[in-house]
Amino acid sequence: MSPIGYTYLNQLYKLLLPKLNVEVFADKSVSADSIVDFGSSKRRVIPATRKITDSPYEHMCAAIKYQGIRLHFFAAIFKVIDVNEFADFIRASPQSKYNRVLWFLFEWLTDEELPIPALTSGNYITLFDDAFYYTLKDGIRHKRMRVINNAIGNRDYCPTVRKTKQIQKIAGIDVYETAYTKMQSLGDVLSTDILGRSINYLYTKETKSSTEIENERPDKQRMQRFLNAVKNVGLFELNKGKLIDIQNQIVEERVRANDYRMDEIYVGSTIQRYNIVDEDVHYIGPLAKHVPGMMAGLLATHENLMLDRSMPALIHACIISFGEVYIHPFIDGNGRLHRYLIHDVMKQREAKHKFIIPVSASILRNPEKYDQVLESISRPILSMLDYSFSDDSKIVINNDIEYMYRYPDFTEHVKFVYDMMETAVSSELIEEVCLIICFDTLKDHINSTFDISNKNIDVLISLLLSNGGTLSKSKQSYVQQFIELKHLPGIETVAKAIIEKIMSQFSVNIPELMNRK
Template identity: 50%
Template sequence: MNKMIPVGYTWLIKHYSLTLPKMSVEYYQGNHHSGIKTVEFGDSVRKLLPNRLKVEESPFEQLKLAIKYQGIRLQTLYVIFETMDPGILEDKISQTPTSKNARVIWFLYEWLLDKRLDLPDLTIGSYVDLFDSRYYFTRLNGTRCRRTRVVNNALGSREFCPTVRKTKDVKALCDIDVYELAYGKMQAFLEVDGLINANIVDRCINYLYTKESKTSSEIERERPDKQRLRRFNQTLKNAGMYHLSKQTLIHIQNQIVADNSKVEDYRTEEIYVGETKRFGSFMDEEIHFVGPKAVHVEGMMQGLLDTHNALMSDSDMPPLMHATVVSFGLVYIHPFDDGNGRTHRYLLHDVFKLRDKRHEFIIPISATILKNSKDYDTVLNVISHPLMLQLDYDLDEDNEFRIKIHNDLHYLYRYPDFTEHVKYIYDVMDRSTKFELLSEVVYLVTFDAIKRLLNENADIPENHLNNLVNILINNGGRISQKKRDYVLKYLDNQVLQMVEDKAVNLMDDLEKHSGVDIRTLELN
């Protein structure tokens, strides 16, 4: 049996008695002689270093090992630096001030804590990157710190700095052009001879925007009135038209929420997401997520906007990953009293379009999210679950269940790892393209083709004509016995038989060509 002695971040967390989220991969010292061995340990993984790699049991040496093997984990480093004696760093760094490891640790300490170590500025040595671009998405032209000779190529700022690791799965996504794939699927289907009328593409685009507006609200379990839906629909159509700023975000939020929830600034009180549970006469709140303290919101949101601006012009990050980072950043900061979820999903489209102007249509991701809500909750829990486990708070039942937060875990909100979120959004886009986008196109094409068939063989009033088309589609191209008398008011038996046969053949052909089972589509 392998002897396992914790090293790296695990050693540091234990040494300083810290309470931090468990890492999915932890490093330990093994008793074997060569190579790094992987051991399954419950629901996590342990990597065992060979015993020849002896690591000094000191905070500085363990920091070096942690960064080398486990990467730069900003949340963890913030808490470690806040706890450890800065004199340890000053002593060790002064011994080898020009080494890369020493300079990276030195820079991270001063950057994260906004505190200066008692060390003189470096005057020699070439510059080194903070994040290794082989393993992280970074800014291509970071900011040079003359004091430490480190290039800060992090995606964000001290106020808000997300990371996305270049795991094997994520690197495989880099070359996928989601919009090009979606456009290609739609165009390939629409180019079938004889199916298309002049306005089919415009109608598809219009309906996709309407669907996204409606389903984004349904995710929040809301039933907005027609005026609010129209406002949100128009807001989505304007995505990518404006520079992202605080005032733009406030304007977007005010278009999304009810009139009595409109705001002029970010929230100034604590906030949580939950639902009221009743147990007989007893009532309680089930809390799913608590936002960062209001005092941090302004700074974090400016950090989020700074991250966005940096990614617009200076990053190797693909547009959809950029959109993911910004949109999920907003949902965790939760800057508004209402509308955060819908603004978050709007930003996915907005930033995607800001980075890529080719977009003529919208991919209806909210419909996919709604149909697979457990997957959405799972990815949100990557950040929120460990946060909620550590958060100490009370609800004031006598004051509208207002929340009071006793411990400030701002670093868990400031420095999120969005690697899993990127994988999730690519999966959602893929499913939305395959099922939601193409289904809507197929439905409209089917509707138009059958309507044209009816028009060519009978004179039917427009309101009844649309109803007949829906009846035929809903029943696989045939008219049920129950509705036959209604249909025969407008078609004789011979024409009806011909229409049914052609409708069935048409639907079979469209299904074969598109891969979409038209008979299972919901009528819209």
């Protein structure tokens, strides 16, 4: 087999870029295209009768034809090609579709003009094929090579999302409509009061879960600030000033930012073994000098998508939130800001939504999936970086692979966020309503029979729900301070009946939910 397209170029220019999930090879022994397994990845095998010369520029055209536009590859390639040879190749057939795309990509990504005269005739072509990529409806027309740049971002930052079968299926689903339908399926038990209290708790749960993902235990004041921020998503323009303001609300005072970070940063932990300090690095952010430009590009992408409105809101939210966490613009708070942005962008796109879907709670339950999707970007970056640590444990980055950060593919990230949203709708929303129904029903019964303070009733109910409707002997000595123990069997009978009814009707486990909280 002979490598084609990006695989060929990767080897020719010694780019050392991690291979794509599907590599293309030509084989003399086959007569039709096929996809074959190759370890953990796949190969697309094409007949070798399709003549592709050993010209790197022919392989650039083949790369686009068979694998689409991978911006990080072209950004790396254009740093090492012979520009005069490349210009000669384009000049030989300037009207060719693939040549015009290559011509545009070079001048767009490098901000340099090739010595080629502008075209004076011919139809316009789009840069990205919207059958395979999410694009802007109305791109920018470039007369020079008659190309419409319909990329969602710009030179400073341009993520892509491919229209795979899974992603196109997801794109047609409104997660909020799904949530409304789920809530309505509860029937008459769902009162306006119960819904309101459930929503209030979901904000609290999202705040708590988002901090727990970071293994943090912030003080009450900081938790309240983050809660207020989450409750007010979508109310303000998303710009640099607002990002800094949110970061200031969710971190300790000593790490509050007044601008983007000025130092290199990594995510990891320090492990000391036998007097040897070992840094366990999970992720390294882009060089600090690139952060302002990348963040400006990310915010410009958000602006483009807000004006265009053709991209589904969930995909838009995913692009902006994950873009922020990989750029890592601040010393601290990037992870919580990332999850805040999911809700902020969703609310900016659809102001009618009255509550948030607690995606952080779902992520907290699925840390391995979260790590896996983060590593789809972080592992290739770490494999390419040459870094070390100074005597004072600061990270030193010895090579610049900024294109790996500027042009990410977020296709897998979109699928992950949707899965987490779907899990939250199916579990977090319904579970909270069921808990409140159990609590309220049992409270009404106790209130109608006994004269006990609200505080003590709440304690009693919590103990009963946590233990499946019975009170453990160890708790009875406390409860008998406000209710005679002879009344407990009757209360327990009612509690068990309420719990069993809700559990059978809505397929939830009340004791498990109480103990999880």
